[in-house]
Amino acid sequence: MAGESSGPVVVITxxxxxxxxxxxxxxxxxxACLVLIARREELLSEMAATLGTPVEVVPGDVTRRADLERVLERAVARFGGVDVWVNNAGRGITRPSLEAITPEDLEVMIRDNTRSALHGMQVVLPHFKARKQGVLVNVSSxxxxxPDAIPRAAYSAAKAALNSLTESLRSELAKDYxxxxxxxxxxxxxxxDFGNSAIGGGVDSRTIPGAQSVEEAARIIADGLFTGPVDVYTRPGSLAKVLGYLEGLGRSSP
Ligand SMILES: NC(=O)c1ccc[n+]([C@@H]2O[C@H](COP(=O)([O-])OP(=O)(O)OC[C@H]3O[C@@H](n4cnc5c(N)ncnc54)[C@H](OP(=O)(O)O)[C@@H]3O)[C@@H](O)[C@H]2O)c1
Incomplete structure (x- = not known):
């Protein structure tokens, strides 16, 4: 917990x-007391200035492990430690087919969505282990x-790899931590801006019918940080959809 406030210290990438x-x-x-990282320093600082809570702004790139090490150092120096670390930064891609995905596309998706979160996990885990507590959050999809959006196949694969790392970590920590x-x-x-920021452009996420408001998604993530299921679906009905999908795969024959 922070000296400046009684709330938790939360890092958000x-x-x-x-x-x-x-x-x-x-x-x-x-x-909460916040430690925030992103590449667009001005935008990040402007946003942070409106928050009305103790906040440390650390401009940086999550694909560089050293930048995330700096985040932890700044969090410890300012607030004495980190209670929650959210690996949220990520990026999409739009390619018309599997054959159109280049090796570089796949590498960039892994770099921006998987390796970046691995850096975050590896940077904060020794800190959490020393305290025997902490909340690590990986934002997947x-x-x-x-994986039913064909143009996003490389992105879906990178996020599936992130799920796998996340679930392996749970198993690893279960006994001793x-x-x-x-x-x-x-x-x-x-x-x-996810759709607009995707490599190769694509549909603006805001124009997709039924897109969830960012405020609602954030509220549900915040509600799930400390209690409840460890898999947090931001929309009602999503878990049932996943279970139905897996059941369909189990039943399908060639
Ligand atoms: N929106 C959706 O429909 C959706 C659905 C499922 C999952 N997600 C996931 O949710 C997360 C957030 O996406 P969003 O919808 O909020 O997208 P967004 O509006 O495009 O925001 C992405 C954020 O990540 C930061 N970022 C990207 N690459 C970075 C890097 N290398 N280093 C540091 N910061 C980086 C961007 O800041 P800078 O450009 O300033 O660095 C920006 O703040 C992502 O992991 C995404 O995959 C989104």
Missing amino acids: GASAGIGAALARELAGRG MLSRI PGIRVVLVLPGVVAT
Whole structure:
């Protein structure tokens, strides 16, 4: 906990826009102290200035492990430690078919969605282990469970790899570190810049019918940080969809 406030200290990556910024606003309203990282320094600083909570802004790139080490150092120096670490930064891609995916595309998807979160996990885990507690959150996607958006195939694969790392970590920690909670967040379509920022362009997520508001997604993520299921689906009905999908696979024959 922080000296400046009684709330938890929460690190959020990719906090300059979208889900990360909305989560920062939501948690600021709940009394958290925040440590925020993204590449667009001005945008991040402007957003942070509106939060009304103790906040440390650390401009940086999550694909560089050293930048995340700096985040931890700044969090410890300012607030004495980290209670929650959210690996939220990520990026999509639009390619018309599997054959159109280049090796570089796949590498970039893994770099931005999987390796970046691995860096975050590896940086904060020794800190959490020393304290025997902490909440680690990886923001994945429904597409990791049901990869039914053809243009996003490389992205879905990278997020599925993130799920696998997350679930392996849970198994690894279960016996000796039961106080470390590992949360996987699985949003459906959320109205952010995600579609516009995708490599290869594509549909603006905000124009997709039924896109979830970023405020609602952030509220549900915040509600799931400390209690409830470790897989957090941001939309009602998503878990049932996943179970139905898996059941269909189990029953399908060639
Ligand atoms: N929106 C959706 O429909 C949706 C659905 C499922 C899952 N998700 C996941 O939710 C997470 C957030 O996405 P979003 O919808 O909020 O997207 P967004 O609006 O495009 O925001 C992405 C955020 O990540 C940051 N970021 C990207 N690459 C970064 C890097 N290398 N280093 C540091 N920061 C980086 C961006 O900041 P800078 O550009 O300033 O660095 C920005 O703050 C992602 O992991 C995404 O895959 C989104």
